[in-house]
Amino acid sequence: MKFRRGTIEGLWVVELEKHQDDRGYFARTWCQEEFRAQGLNPSLAQCSTSFNRKMGTLRGMHWQEAPHAEAKLIRCTRGAIYDMALDLRPDSATFKQWMAIKLTADGHEMFYIGEGFAHGFLTLADETEVFYQMSESFHPESARGLRWNDPAFRMAWPETPERIISERDANYPDFHA
Secondary structure, eight states, X not given: OEEEEOSSTTEEXXXXXXXXXXXXXXXXXXXXXXXXXXXXXXXXXXXEEEEEOSTTEEEEEEEEOTTSOOOXXXXXEESEEEEEEEEOOTTSTTXXXXXXXXXXXXXXXXXXXXXXXXXXXXXXXXXXXXXXXXXXXXXXXXXXXXXXXXTTTOOOOOOOSXXXXXXXXXXXXXXXX
């Protein structure tokens, strides 16, 4: 795997190193030792998948607060997404700043999102599937969310013919630090 620092401390783009031959390729998608060597959280407590029928499906912005804060590794295994991470660490020099990356099944990149970030994505194709690896199990009492278009953050999302958003995600109140 190749690790590239994101534009915000705590965010990384991880590229698969493919070993190819006539049959195709082999690539490692997770290695505890390699993540530890980069100073990233090497814990793996839970894996999840999200299947999204339609382009324009927006999921997020979600995170877990301490004591169950989680790091996430996101990979698009089918279709394409615009993946967004928002810095919610109050003591960070980049508090309330965001970074987004387009992930595709053919792109062979993953997005590492450290603890203290909200995460969400917008599907850019029908029939999109996203695979998540998390450093912490889900704890409903620590789960939090904020609205994808909250004016406090000015997150820039691509235009799509429609937006499909859950009622919960569409109705979070305005953020107040």
